[in-house]
Amino acid sequence: MGEVMTRLGWALTDMVVQLLEPHERVAVCGDLVECDAGGWHALRQVLGLVARRQAALWMEWRPWFALFGVALPLGIVLSHASRWWADSSAHDIALYVRIWEWSYLGYPGWRRDLFEVLWSISLSVAALSAWSWTCGYMLASISRRTVWITVIAFALVVFLATLGTPTVFRVLHDKYAGHFYGVVLPRLFRSVFVMVPLWWGIHSCRKGVPGQTLLLAGAAAVIVLTVLKSPGLENSLVLGRGVYGDAGPDRTFGTGDDPRPLWPVALVTLWPTVYILATTIGNRPRRLDA
Amino acid sequence: MLGEFEYLMLTAAARLGDDAYGAAIRQEIEDATGSPCSIGALYTTLDRLEQKGLIKTWMGDPTPERGGRPKRMVRVTAKGVDAASSFYNAVRRVSRGVAWAKS
Numbered sequence: 001m002g003e004v005m006t007r008l009g010w011a012l013t014d015m016v017v018q019l020l021e022p023h024e025r026v027a028v029c030g031d032l033v034e035c036d037a038g039g040w041h042a043l044r045q046v047l048g049l050v051a052r053r054q055a056a057l058w059m060e061w062r063p064w065f066a067l068f069g070v071a072l073p074l075g076i077v078l079s080h081a082s083r084w085w086a087d088s089s090a091h092d093i094a095l096y097v098r099i100w101e102w103s104y105l106g107y108p109g110w111r112r113d114l115f116e117v118l119w120s121i122s123l124s125v126a127a128l129s130a131w132s133w134t135c136g137y138m139l140a141s142i143s144r145r146t147v148w149i150t151v152i153a154f155a156l157v158v159f160l161a162t163l164g165t166p167t168v169f170r171v172l173h174d175k176y177a178g179h180f181y182g183v184v185l186p187r188l189f190r191s192v193f194v195m196v197p198l199w200w201g202i203h204s205c206r207k208g209v210p211g212q213t214l215l216l217a218g219a220a221a222v223i224v225l226t227v228l229k230s231p232g233l234e235n236s237l238v239l240g241r242g243v244y245g246d247a248g249p250d251r252t253f254g255t256g257d258d259p260r261p262l263w264p265v266a267l268v269t270l271w272p273t274v275y276i277l278a279t280t281i282g283n284r285p286r287r288l289d290a
Numbered sequence: 291m292l293g294e295f296e297y298l299m300l301t302a303a304a305r306l307g308d309d310a311y312g313a314a315i316r317q318e319i320e321d322a323t324g325s326p327c328s329i330g331a332l333y334t335t336l337d338r339l340e341q342k343g344l345i346k347t348w349m350g351d352p353t354p355e356r357g358g359r360p361k362r363m364v365r366v367t368a369k370g371v372d373a374a375s376s377f378y379n380a381v382r383r384v385s386r387g388v389a390w391a392k393s
Contacts, residue, residue: 023349023362028329030359031313048330056334 009039016043019050019148054146063146066139071150073268074135075157077233078128078194083162084236085124086189087169090181092117127229127269128193130222134272136201141279147202154198158190168239215280222273226266233269234262292377296344298323299335300374303345303364311350311361312336336364344370 013032017025028049032042057063096114104110135154140147170182226233238245248257292300302318303310312332319327339345350361366374385391 024333026359027312027349027362028333030353030356030361031316031329033357033359034313034355035317045329048328049333050330052330052334 006039009041009043011039013039013042013046016046016050019145020046020053021145024049054149057143057146062143063150066142066146066150067153070135070138070142070272071154072157074131074272075154076161077237077265077268078131078135079158079161079190080236080240081131081233082128082158082189082194083186084167084240085121085128085232086186087167087181087240088232089121089124089189090185091169091173092121094181123225123228124232125189125193127225127233128189129197130218130225131269131272132194132197133201133204134219134222134276136198136203137205138201138272138275139198140202140205141275144206151198151202155195158194159187162240165241167241168244212280215276219273219277219280223270226270226273230263230266231260233265234260237262237265291380292344292373295331295335296339297374297377299332299339300344300366300370304366304371304374310364310366312364313361315364333362336362339370342369342373343367344373 017029020028028046032045037045096117105114136151139150139154143150244253246259247253248255248259250257298319299315302315302322306314306318312329316327316329316332319332336345336347340347344367346365346367348363350363352358352360
């Protein structure tokens with residue numbers, strides 16, 4: 001039992017020590033091995049050093065900017081957008097699953113409707129993934145060594161910001177009382193289309209994977225996606241909280257003349273893309289003319 | 291002016307000479323003070339002293355007893371010697387005539 005606990009302590013130490021810079025990591029581990037430290041003693045020592053290092057990092061403005069300027073505002077927006085699009089996708093999926101007949105594919109109108117639904121869902125998940133990827137890239141770019149704390153805060157906001165609020169789909173349709181549509185699908189959307197791309201963005205920034213051309217093309221794609229999905233994004237903050245917005249001059253809600261007071265929300269999602277563009281263009285090597 | 295722990299580290303590193311590195315300095319301080327010295331305090335103070343130019347550190351060669359990991363070697367600079375010397379003299383001066391300094 002004692003040996004198992006020692007191994008567990010060392011296993012945890014090996015995880016925590018990853019938060020240190022590589023050169024410090026090997027020196028500290030070497031010191032602990034040399035003085036024959038027990039697993040839990042080693043863990044306490046490393047935790048103490050990590051805490052001091054993190055405290056020093058948080059004395060600067062960059063981690064706070066990453067937390068309050070990027071992670072929290074985007075986390076709130078992506079939390080609502082992911083649940084709203086999970087619900088609207090669930091609405092369409094449930095409908096097609098209920099009435100599906102392979103023979104319907106023979107009808108052009110049915111095919112067109114199905115294509116439009118699939119296109120809409122694809123655009124939604126592409127927009128979510130793109131916004132999350134740029135968010136991760138920006139977080140890692142601003143403050144690499146504190147990114148794990150920022151990501152934990154971001155994840156908490158993404159999964160909890162909509163807690164206690166319904167969407168109009170949930171108000172109108174009792175199928176959202178079901179476990180899959182009401183609980184599993186929104187979590188799946190948030191995990192697969194928000195958290196995974198976020199991690200990928202962080203990884204890409206650390207490894208320096210994307211070239212400038214790819215980054216610029218990606219930024220252009222994100223801007224197009226944002227323009228296309230901006231109305232849905234605004235709906236996610238109104239209908240996505242179970243509230244109906246104001247109707248336009250035609251006094252009919254849901255038509256093209258409805259006011260869009262929340263249009264600036266799209267700018268929040270574009271914020272990391274603008275940052276990436278600015279830093280990419282700023283770092284582009286200048287041609288030296290002879 | 292140095293802090294108390296900074297002085298202890300400079301003194302331990304100076305005493306150890308070419309054998310001064312993280313674990314050895316830590317052991318030296320614990321032996322001298324009888325109090326535990328945390329790795330967190332040790333490494334953050336090493337960084338601070340290096341930023342002040344009082345020590346120079348570098349990564350040594352890997353050794354088998356450390357599982358093949360290198361040591362963070364430490365050398366006190368001339369500026370560090372001056373700072374430690376000033377601190378020691380200040381402690382001696384301020385302690386003159388007090389009961390615990392008579393021995």
